[in-house]
Amino acid sequence: MITLKGLHKKFDELEVLKGIDLQVDRGKVVVVIGPSGSGKTTLLRCINVLETPTAGEISIDNQTLDFTDSVSKKAISSFRRLTGMVFQSYNLFPHMTALGNVMEGPLTVKGENKEAVRKRAEELLSKVGLGDKLDYYPFQLSGGQQQRVGIARALAMEPKVMLFDEPTSALDPELVGEVLKVMKNLASEGMTMVVVTHEMRFAEEAADEVIFMDGGHIIERGAPSQIFTNPKEERTKQFLNMIQ
Protein backbone atom coordinates (compact mmCIF):
# COMPACT_ATOMS: atom_id res chain seq x y z
CA MET A 1 0.00 0.00 0.00
CA ILE A 2 2.82 2.43 0.89
CA THR A 3 6.25 2.13 -0.66
CA LEU A 4 9.07 4.54 0.12
CA LYS A 5 12.25 4.33 -1.90
CA GLY A 6 15.41 6.17 -0.94
CA LEU A 7 13.55 9.00 0.71
CA HIS A 8 15.79 11.93 1.66
CA LYS A 9 14.88 15.18 3.35
CA LYS A 10 17.21 18.09 3.98
CA PHE A 11 16.42 21.34 5.79
CA ASP A 12 19.11 23.61 4.35
CA GLU A 13 22.28 21.83 5.47
CA LEU A 14 20.62 19.54 8.00
CA GLU A 15 19.84 16.12 6.60
CA VAL A 16 16.93 14.72 8.58
CA LEU A 17 15.99 11.67 6.51
CA LYS A 18 18.97 9.86 5.09
CA GLY A 19 17.45 7.37 2.69
CA ILE A 20 14.35 5.70 4.02
CA ASP A 21 13.11 2.52 2.36
CA LEU A 22 9.87 1.16 3.66
CA GLN A 23 6.97 -0.91 2.57
CA VAL A 24 3.66 -1.13 4.38
CA ASP A 25 1.11 -3.63 3.15
CA ARG A 26 -2.61 -2.97 2.95
CA GLY A 27 -4.34 -3.16 6.29
CA LYS A 28 -1.14 -3.19 8.30
CA VAL A 29 -0.42 -1.02 11.32
CA VAL A 30 3.13 0.24 11.66
CA VAL A 31 4.31 2.01 14.79
CA VAL A 32 7.35 4.26 14.50
CA ILE A 33 9.46 4.88 17.58
CA GLY A 34 12.75 6.63 18.13
CA PRO A 35 14.48 9.39 20.06
CA SER A 36 13.53 13.02 19.73
CA GLY A 37 14.89 14.56 16.54
CA SER A 38 15.32 11.22 14.80
CA GLY A 39 13.00 12.30 11.96
CA LYS A 40 9.72 10.54 12.81
CA THR A 41 7.53 13.60 12.31
CA THR A 42 9.43 14.53 9.18
CA LEU A 43 8.85 11.05 7.79
CA LEU A 44 5.07 11.30 8.29
CA ARG A 45 5.00 14.83 6.89
CA CYS A 46 6.86 13.63 3.81
CA ILE A 47 4.36 10.83 3.25
CA ASN A 48 1.59 13.46 3.49
CA VAL A 49 3.76 15.80 1.36
CA LEU A 50 3.50 18.59 3.90
CA GLU A 51 7.26 18.53 3.46
CA THR A 52 8.71 18.02 0.04
CA PRO A 53 11.36 15.29 0.13
CA THR A 54 14.67 16.27 -1.39
CA ALA A 55 15.00 12.97 -3.20
CA GLY A 56 13.31 9.61 -3.43
CA GLU A 57 9.99 8.17 -4.34
CA ILE A 58 6.67 7.65 -2.57
CA SER A 59 3.99 5.33 -3.85
CA ILE A 60 0.58 4.92 -2.32
CA ASP A 61 -2.03 2.65 -3.83
CA ASN A 62 -0.39 2.59 -7.27
CA GLN A 63 0.12 6.35 -7.40
CA THR A 64 3.71 7.48 -7.37
CA LEU A 65 5.45 10.80 -6.74
CA ASP A 66 9.10 10.90 -7.72
CA PHE A 67 10.85 13.78 -5.99
CA THR A 68 13.97 13.54 -8.07
CA ASP A 69 12.10 15.68 -10.59
CA SER A 70 10.04 18.67 -9.52
CA VAL A 71 6.43 17.84 -8.74
CA SER A 72 3.45 20.04 -9.62
CA LYS A 73 1.21 21.56 -6.95
CA LYS A 74 -1.76 19.82 -8.45
CA ALA A 75 -0.11 16.41 -8.24
CA ILE A 76 0.77 17.12 -4.62
CA SER A 77 -2.79 18.17 -3.74
CA SER A 78 -4.32 15.06 -5.18
CA PHE A 79 -1.62 12.86 -3.65
CA ARG A 80 -2.33 14.33 -0.23
CA ARG A 81 -5.89 13.08 -0.43
CA LEU A 82 -4.60 9.54 -0.27
CA THR A 83 -3.43 10.07 3.28
CA GLY A 84 -5.28 11.31 6.33
CA MET A 85 -3.14 13.14 8.86
CA VAL A 86 -3.83 13.34 12.59
CA PHE A 87 -1.77 15.97 14.37
CA GLN A 88 -0.34 16.05 17.85
CA SER A 89 -2.03 19.42 18.44
CA TYR A 90 -5.32 18.39 16.73
CA ASN A 91 -5.37 21.52 14.52
CA LEU A 92 -9.15 21.57 14.35
CA PHE A 93 -10.72 24.56 12.62
CA PRO A 94 -11.87 26.64 15.60
CA HIS A 95 -14.55 28.54 13.66
CA MET A 96 -16.39 25.36 12.69
CA THR A 97 -18.37 22.91 14.77
CA ALA A 98 -17.32 19.28 15.11
CA LEU A 99 -19.65 18.47 12.22
CA GLY A 100 -18.34 21.41 10.20
CA ASN A 101 -14.79 20.24 10.70
CA VAL A 102 -15.59 16.76 9.46
CA MET A 103 -17.63 18.01 6.49
CA GLU A 104 -15.10 20.60 5.35
CA GLY A 105 -12.80 18.37 3.32
CA PRO A 106 -15.44 16.42 1.38
CA LEU A 107 -17.36 19.64 0.64
CA THR A 108 -14.51 21.95 -0.30
CA VAL A 109 -11.91 19.60 -1.70
CA LYS A 110 -14.07 16.91 -3.26
CA GLY A 111 -17.16 19.02 -3.95
CA GLU A 112 -19.47 16.29 -2.76
CA ASN A 113 -23.19 16.61 -2.21
CA LYS A 114 -23.91 18.35 1.08
CA GLU A 115 -26.61 16.04 2.34
CA ALA A 116 -24.58 12.91 1.67
CA VAL A 117 -21.55 14.46 3.34
CA ARG A 118 -23.55 15.45 6.38
CA LYS A 119 -24.85 11.94 6.79
CA ARG A 120 -21.39 10.44 6.51
CA ALA A 121 -19.93 13.02 8.89
CA GLU A 122 -22.59 12.23 11.48
CA GLU A 123 -21.83 8.55 11.16
CA LEU A 124 -18.10 9.15 11.53
CA LEU A 125 -18.59 11.29 14.61
CA SER A 126 -20.83 8.62 16.12
CA LYS A 127 -18.18 6.08 15.35
CA VAL A 128 -15.59 8.01 17.36
CA GLY A 129 -18.11 8.35 20.16
CA LEU A 130 -19.13 11.95 19.56
CA GLY A 131 -22.60 11.50 18.12
CA ASP A 132 -23.95 13.82 20.80
CA LYS A 133 -21.40 16.58 20.18
CA LEU A 134 -22.07 17.39 16.53
CA ASP A 135 -22.72 21.08 17.08
CA TYR A 136 -19.98 21.73 19.60
CA TYR A 137 -17.15 24.08 18.72
CA PRO A 138 -13.63 22.80 19.40
CA PHE A 139 -13.23 25.07 22.43
CA GLN A 140 -16.20 23.32 24.01
CA LEU A 141 -14.56 19.91 23.72
CA SER A 142 -11.90 18.18 25.83
CA GLY A 143 -8.54 17.35 24.30
CA GLY A 144 -9.52 13.73 23.82
CA GLN A 145 -12.77 14.71 22.14
CA GLN A 146 -10.97 17.19 19.91
CA GLN A 147 -8.50 14.56 18.83
CA ARG A 148 -11.35 12.18 18.02
CA VAL A 149 -12.90 14.88 15.85
CA GLY A 150 -9.47 15.17 14.25
CA ILE A 151 -9.54 11.47 13.43
CA ALA A 152 -13.09 11.68 12.05
CA ARG A 153 -12.08 14.70 9.96
CA ALA A 154 -9.21 12.78 8.42
CA LEU A 155 -11.40 9.72 7.79
CA ALA A 156 -14.03 11.82 6.06
CA MET A 157 -11.69 12.23 3.09
CA GLU A 158 -11.73 8.44 2.74
CA PRO A 159 -7.95 8.13 2.70
CA LYS A 160 -6.09 4.96 1.82
CA VAL A 161 -3.71 5.44 4.71
CA MET A 162 -3.98 7.14 8.08
CA LEU A 163 -0.95 8.88 9.54
CA PHE A 164 -0.79 9.69 13.26
CA ASP A 165 1.90 11.92 14.75
CA GLU A 166 1.94 11.40 18.52
CA PRO A 167 -1.85 11.73 18.63
CA THR A 168 -2.05 11.34 22.40
CA SER A 169 1.04 13.11 23.64
CA ALA A 170 -0.73 16.44 24.20
CA LEU A 171 -3.48 14.77 26.21
CA ASP A 172 -4.02 14.41 29.95
CA PRO A 173 -3.32 10.78 30.91
CA GLU A 174 -6.97 9.97 31.61
CA LEU A 175 -7.95 11.02 28.07
CA VAL A 176 -5.36 8.93 26.25
CA GLY A 177 -7.40 5.72 26.43
CA GLU A 178 -10.43 7.00 24.54
CA VAL A 179 -8.28 8.09 21.58
CA LEU A 180 -6.28 4.85 21.51
CA LYS A 181 -9.52 2.91 21.56
CA VAL A 182 -10.72 4.68 18.44
CA MET A 183 -7.39 3.97 16.78
CA LYS A 184 -7.53 0.30 17.71
CA ASN A 185 -11.01 0.00 16.26
CA LEU A 186 -9.78 1.58 13.09
CA ALA A 187 -6.90 -0.88 12.95
CA SER A 188 -9.21 -3.84 13.45
CA GLU A 189 -11.39 -2.58 10.58
CA GLY A 190 -8.41 -2.99 8.32
CA MET A 191 -7.20 0.58 7.90
CA THR A 192 -3.58 0.93 6.87
CA MET A 193 -1.90 3.06 9.54
CA VAL A 194 1.48 4.59 10.30
CA VAL A 195 1.60 5.75 13.90
CA VAL A 196 4.34 7.68 15.67
CA THR A 197 3.74 7.17 19.37
CA HIS A 198 5.36 6.57 22.72
CA GLU A 199 2.42 4.42 23.83
CA MET A 200 4.12 1.05 23.96
CA ARG A 201 0.91 -0.65 25.05
CA PHE A 202 -0.73 0.47 21.85
CA ALA A 203 2.21 -0.83 19.84
CA GLU A 204 2.05 -4.20 21.58
CA GLU A 205 -1.68 -4.57 21.14
CA ALA A 206 -2.34 -3.07 17.73
CA ALA A 207 0.84 -2.94 15.69
CA ASP A 208 1.84 -5.50 13.11
CA GLU A 209 5.28 -4.04 12.96
CA VAL A 210 7.44 -1.64 14.97
CA ILE A 211 10.07 0.51 13.33
CA PHE A 212 12.90 2.04 15.29
CA MET A 213 14.36 5.21 13.80
CA ASP A 214 17.48 7.06 14.80
CA GLY A 215 19.46 9.80 13.11
CA GLY A 216 17.36 9.75 9.95
CA HIS A 217 17.74 6.02 9.37
CA ILE A 218 15.52 3.05 10.02
CA ILE A 219 17.71 1.10 12.42
CA GLU A 220 15.54 -1.90 13.05
CA ARG A 221 12.11 -3.25 12.26
CA GLY A 222 10.17 -6.23 13.41
CA ALA A 223 7.12 -7.57 15.21
CA PRO A 224 6.34 -5.67 18.42
CA SER A 225 7.12 -8.67 20.61
CA GLN A 226 10.49 -9.10 18.97
CA ILE A 227 11.49 -5.42 19.10
CA PHE A 228 10.39 -4.91 22.67
CA THR A 229 11.70 -8.13 24.20
CA ASN A 230 14.56 -9.07 21.99
CA PRO A 231 15.96 -6.16 19.97
CA LYS A 232 18.96 -6.92 17.79
CA GLU A 233 20.53 -3.51 17.57
CA GLU A 234 22.42 -1.90 20.43
CA ARG A 235 20.81 1.50 19.81
CA THR A 236 17.33 0.03 19.99
CA LYS A 237 18.19 -1.57 23.34
CA GLN A 238 19.52 1.69 24.70
CA PHE A 239 16.44 3.57 23.58
CA LEU A 240 14.04 1.02 25.04
CA ASN A 241 15.93 1.00 28.33
CA MET A 242 15.70 4.77 28.44
CA ILE A 243 11.95 4.97 28.00
CA GLN A 244 10.97 2.02 30.17
Added chain:
Amino acid sequence: MKMYLTNIFTDPERIDRLISIAKSSLLPLLEGAISYTIPLALISFVIGLTLAVLTALARISTIRVLQIIARVYVSAIRGTPLLVQLFLIFYLLPALNIIIDPFPSAVIGFSLNVGAYASEVIRAAILSIPKGQWEAGYSMGMSYQQLLKRIILPQASRVSIPPLSNTFISLVKDTSLASMILVTEMFRRAQEIAATNYEFILLYSMAALIYWVICFVLSVLQGFMEKRLNRYVS
Protein backbone atom coordinates in the same frame (compact mmCIF):
# COMPACT_ATOMS: atom_id res chain seq x y z
CA MET B 1 -15.20 82.34 24.00
CA LYS B 2 -15.98 84.15 27.22
CA MET B 3 -17.92 86.84 25.34
CA TYR B 4 -19.78 84.22 23.39
CA LEU B 5 -20.86 82.36 26.51
CA THR B 6 -21.73 85.56 28.40
CA ASN B 7 -23.89 86.63 25.47
CA ILE B 8 -25.76 83.36 25.42
CA PHE B 9 -26.49 83.45 29.11
CA THR B 10 -27.50 87.11 29.31
CA ASP B 11 -29.01 88.08 26.00
CA PRO B 12 -32.40 86.46 25.20
CA GLU B 13 -32.38 87.79 21.63
CA ARG B 14 -29.04 86.14 20.99
CA ILE B 15 -30.44 82.85 22.25
CA ASP B 16 -33.38 83.11 19.88
CA ARG B 17 -31.06 83.87 16.97
CA LEU B 18 -28.86 80.86 17.77
CA ILE B 19 -31.85 78.58 18.08
CA SER B 20 -33.31 79.67 14.80
CA ILE B 21 -29.97 79.28 13.00
CA ALA B 22 -29.51 75.85 14.58
CA LYS B 23 -32.97 74.82 13.41
CA SER B 24 -32.48 76.01 9.87
CA SER B 25 -28.97 74.51 9.57
CA LEU B 26 -29.74 71.11 11.00
CA LEU B 27 -31.37 69.80 7.87
CA PRO B 28 -28.62 70.88 5.45
CA LEU B 29 -26.01 69.45 7.79
CA LEU B 30 -27.82 66.12 8.12
CA GLU B 31 -28.33 66.04 4.40
CA GLY B 32 -24.60 66.59 3.92
CA ALA B 33 -23.94 63.71 6.31
CA ILE B 34 -26.42 61.37 4.70
CA SER B 35 -25.72 62.06 1.07
CA TYR B 36 -21.97 62.69 1.24
CA THR B 37 -20.18 61.93 4.52
CA ILE B 38 -21.65 58.48 5.11
CA PRO B 39 -21.63 57.28 1.49
CA LEU B 40 -18.10 58.60 1.06
CA ALA B 41 -16.94 56.68 4.12
CA LEU B 42 -18.86 53.51 3.25
CA ILE B 43 -17.88 53.30 -0.40
CA SER B 44 -14.25 54.13 0.35
CA PHE B 45 -14.17 51.56 3.11
CA VAL B 46 -15.53 48.75 0.96
CA ILE B 47 -13.17 49.50 -1.91
CA GLY B 48 -10.32 50.11 0.52
CA LEU B 49 -10.90 46.82 2.29
CA THR B 50 -10.84 44.90 -0.99
CA LEU B 51 -7.61 46.66 -1.88
CA ALA B 52 -6.30 45.87 1.59
CA VAL B 53 -6.94 42.13 1.31
CA LEU B 54 -5.25 42.04 -2.09
CA THR B 55 -2.32 44.08 -0.77
CA ALA B 56 -1.96 41.87 2.29
CA LEU B 57 -1.99 38.75 0.11
CA ALA B 58 0.59 40.32 -2.18
CA ARG B 59 2.81 41.08 0.82
CA ILE B 60 2.72 37.51 2.10
CA SER B 61 2.96 35.93 -1.35
CA THR B 62 6.18 34.39 -2.55
CA ILE B 63 6.12 36.37 -5.78
CA ARG B 64 8.80 39.00 -5.43
CA VAL B 65 7.29 41.59 -7.81
CA LEU B 66 3.94 41.56 -6.00
CA GLN B 67 5.69 41.93 -2.66
CA ILE B 68 7.61 44.97 -3.85
CA ILE B 69 4.58 46.69 -5.41
CA ALA B 70 2.62 46.19 -2.20
CA ARG B 71 5.44 47.47 -0.02
CA VAL B 72 5.96 50.61 -2.10
CA TYR B 73 2.25 51.35 -2.11
CA VAL B 74 1.88 50.97 1.65
CA SER B 75 5.03 52.95 2.31
CA ALA B 76 3.97 55.82 0.03
CA ILE B 77 0.52 56.10 1.58
CA ARG B 78 1.74 55.86 5.14
CA GLY B 79 4.55 58.31 4.47
CA THR B 80 2.42 61.16 3.13
CA PRO B 81 -0.41 63.21 4.67
CA LEU B 82 -3.92 62.25 3.67
CA LEU B 83 -4.71 65.85 2.77
CA VAL B 84 -1.75 65.95 0.37
CA GLN B 85 -2.94 62.67 -1.20
CA LEU B 86 -6.41 64.11 -1.74
CA PHE B 87 -5.03 67.28 -3.32
CA LEU B 88 -2.67 65.31 -5.49
CA ILE B 89 -5.44 63.11 -6.88
CA PHE B 90 -7.77 66.11 -7.28
CA TYR B 91 -5.23 67.98 -9.42
CA LEU B 92 -3.41 65.07 -11.00
CA LEU B 93 -6.39 63.43 -12.69
CA PRO B 94 -7.48 66.53 -14.65
CA ALA B 95 -3.84 67.04 -15.65
CA LEU B 96 -4.00 63.57 -17.17
CA ASN B 97 -7.18 64.60 -18.97
CA ILE B 98 -9.30 62.50 -16.66
CA ILE B 99 -12.17 64.74 -15.69
CA ILE B 100 -14.16 63.51 -12.71
CA ASP B 101 -16.21 65.14 -9.99
CA PRO B 102 -14.84 65.94 -6.55
CA PHE B 103 -16.80 63.08 -4.96
CA PRO B 104 -15.32 60.16 -6.95
CA SER B 105 -11.96 61.83 -6.71
CA ALA B 106 -12.32 61.79 -2.91
CA VAL B 107 -13.45 58.15 -3.04
CA ILE B 108 -10.25 57.24 -4.88
CA GLY B 109 -8.14 59.08 -2.33
CA PHE B 110 -9.79 57.61 0.75
CA SER B 111 -9.88 54.10 -0.74
CA LEU B 112 -6.17 54.17 -1.46
CA ASN B 113 -5.56 55.43 2.05
CA VAL B 114 -7.70 52.81 3.77
CA GLY B 115 -6.27 50.11 1.50
CA ALA B 116 -2.76 50.76 2.72
CA TYR B 117 -3.51 51.06 6.42
CA ALA B 118 -5.97 48.17 6.56
CA SER B 119 -3.60 45.92 4.62
CA GLU B 120 -1.21 46.05 7.56
CA VAL B 121 -4.01 45.02 9.91
CA ILE B 122 -5.09 42.17 7.66
CA ARG B 123 -1.54 41.00 7.06
CA ALA B 124 -0.90 40.84 10.79
CA ALA B 125 -4.19 38.98 11.31
CA ILE B 126 -3.35 36.41 8.63
CA LEU B 127 0.11 35.88 10.08
CA SER B 128 -1.42 35.40 13.53
CA ILE B 129 -3.30 32.28 12.43
CA PRO B 130 -1.30 29.26 13.67
CA LYS B 131 0.70 27.28 11.12
CA GLY B 132 -1.25 24.17 12.10
CA GLN B 133 -4.36 25.60 10.45
CA TRP B 134 -2.59 25.79 7.09
CA GLU B 135 -1.21 22.31 7.57
CA ALA B 136 -4.56 20.81 8.48
CA GLY B 137 -6.02 22.30 5.29
CA TYR B 138 -3.15 21.32 3.05
CA SER B 139 -3.01 17.82 4.50
CA MET B 140 -6.53 17.14 3.26
CA GLY B 141 -5.69 18.43 -0.19
CA MET B 142 -6.99 21.99 -0.07
CA SER B 143 -5.51 24.52 -2.47
CA TYR B 144 -4.09 27.86 -1.31
CA GLN B 145 -7.23 29.68 -2.45
CA GLN B 146 -9.56 27.21 -0.73
CA LEU B 147 -7.57 27.49 2.47
CA LEU B 148 -7.65 31.27 2.43
CA LYS B 149 -11.35 31.44 1.75
CA ARG B 150 -12.54 28.70 4.09
CA ILE B 151 -10.01 28.60 6.92
CA ILE B 152 -7.66 31.56 7.12
CA LEU B 153 -9.68 34.66 6.19
CA PRO B 154 -12.71 33.78 8.35
CA GLN B 155 -10.42 33.49 11.36
CA ALA B 156 -8.36 36.52 10.39
CA SER B 157 -11.51 38.62 10.05
CA ARG B 158 -12.41 37.96 13.65
CA VAL B 159 -8.99 39.17 14.77
CA SER B 160 -9.24 42.23 12.53
CA ILE B 161 -12.65 43.52 13.55
CA PRO B 162 -11.50 45.78 16.40
CA PRO B 163 -8.62 47.46 14.53
CA LEU B 164 -10.68 47.72 11.32
CA SER B 165 -13.52 49.35 13.23
CA ASN B 166 -11.05 51.94 14.38
CA THR B 167 -9.97 52.44 10.79
CA PHE B 168 -13.58 52.96 9.74
CA ILE B 169 -14.31 55.39 12.56
CA SER B 170 -11.21 57.39 11.69
CA LEU B 171 -12.31 57.36 8.07
CA VAL B 172 -15.72 58.83 8.94
CA LYS B 173 -13.99 61.73 10.64
CA ASP B 174 -11.34 62.09 7.96
CA THR B 175 -14.02 62.60 5.30
CA SER B 176 -14.19 66.17 6.62
CA LEU B 177 -10.94 66.69 4.70
CA ALA B 178 -12.93 66.21 1.50
CA SER B 179 -14.30 69.70 2.15
CA MET B 180 -10.91 70.93 0.96
CA ILE B 181 -11.45 69.46 -2.50
CA LEU B 182 -14.94 70.89 -2.84
CA VAL B 183 -17.02 67.90 -1.79
CA THR B 184 -20.10 69.39 -0.15
CA GLU B 185 -20.06 66.96 2.74
CA MET B 186 -21.23 67.88 6.20
CA PHE B 187 -18.24 69.88 7.32
CA ARG B 188 -18.14 71.96 4.15
CA ARG B 189 -21.84 72.76 4.62
CA ALA B 190 -21.10 73.91 8.16
CA GLN B 191 -18.34 76.16 6.81
CA GLU B 192 -20.58 77.57 4.11
CA ILE B 193 -23.46 78.32 6.46
CA ALA B 194 -21.15 79.84 9.03
CA ALA B 195 -19.63 82.06 6.36
CA THR B 196 -23.03 83.72 5.91
CA ASN B 197 -23.93 84.28 9.56
CA TYR B 198 -20.56 84.15 11.36
CA GLU B 199 -21.85 81.63 13.95
CA PHE B 200 -18.76 79.47 13.59
CA ILE B 201 -18.87 77.98 17.06
CA LEU B 202 -22.51 76.98 16.76
CA LEU B 203 -22.13 75.33 13.37
CA TYR B 204 -18.90 73.56 14.15
CA SER B 205 -20.40 72.32 17.41
CA MET B 206 -23.35 70.94 15.51
CA ALA B 207 -21.04 69.24 13.02
CA ALA B 208 -18.99 67.79 15.87
CA LEU B 209 -22.11 66.45 17.52
CA ILE B 210 -23.29 64.74 14.36
CA TYR B 211 -19.85 63.13 13.81
CA TRP B 212 -19.97 61.95 17.40
CA VAL B 213 -23.42 60.40 17.01
CA ILE B 214 -22.37 58.58 13.83
CA CYS B 215 -19.22 57.25 15.48
CA PHE B 216 -21.12 56.23 18.58
CA VAL B 217 -23.56 54.19 16.50
CA LEU B 218 -20.61 52.60 14.74
CA SER B 219 -18.93 51.57 17.97
CA VAL B 220 -22.18 49.96 19.12
CA LEU B 221 -22.31 48.02 15.84
CA GLN B 222 -18.69 47.01 16.38
CA GLY B 223 -19.66 45.57 19.76
CA PHE B 224 -22.39 43.45 18.17
CA MET B 225 -20.07 42.16 15.47
CA GLU B 226 -17.33 41.25 17.90
CA LYS B 227 -19.81 39.33 19.97
CA ARG B 228 -21.10 37.43 16.98
CA LEU B 229 -17.66 36.55 15.68
CA ASN B 230 -16.43 35.57 19.12
CA ARG B 231 -19.00 32.85 19.50
CA TYR B 232 -16.46 30.15 18.75
CA VAL B 233 -13.82 31.19 21.26
CA SER B 234 -14.09 30.62 24.96
